Amino acid sequence: MYWTKHHVLVCTASHCAQKGANDVIGRLRLDILRKGLDTEILVNTCGTIDLCDVGPNVVVYPDNVIYSGVTVKDLPEIVAHLNGGPVVERLRVGPGSAAEEARRGFYAEAVLPAPERPAGNFEALVSAHGFDAAWIAEQQRRGFVARKLGAGGEETITVTKKARGRYGV
Secondary structure, X not given: OOOOOEEEEEEOOHHHHXXXXXXXXXXXXXXXXXXXXXXOEEEEEEOOOOOHHHOOOEEEEOOOEEEOOOOHHHHHHXXXXXXXXXXXXXXXXXXXXXXXXXXXXXXXXXXXXXXXXEHHHXXXXXXXXXXXXXXXXXXXXXXXXXXXXXXXXXEEXXXXXXXXXXXXX
């Protein structure tokens, strides 16, 4: 690892794996080998990087690049980047990317007036921001929201400290 130009991590945690991450890493390793780049580029699997809803995710060091929603069809462009070409901007996710801004906008609204709200209200807000029930389940699995029974026995959803910290809300 210490002598390579790039270290690539492909998330193969359960959600990314369900979206085809194992096909991505298998083909990426093969493409790197076929192009003779295996002495310059190390490819490993990794667990979650907390971007499961936009996976499969590929992290490129030392470039500080995270690609999201990667499919096998995207690999020629990613390999070109790893071989000195430009970053594949359409796949790049980061603090200012559209995907992150959409989540930040949602969470900024979801904590007002308080981080806890009735589940029905939370679900309506999720829908208004273009997300769905599967997205809520993923956010819950990742620890960004928590479901519980409120004081009156009504189900509530709370935006956790983890989400508030990550999105600065």
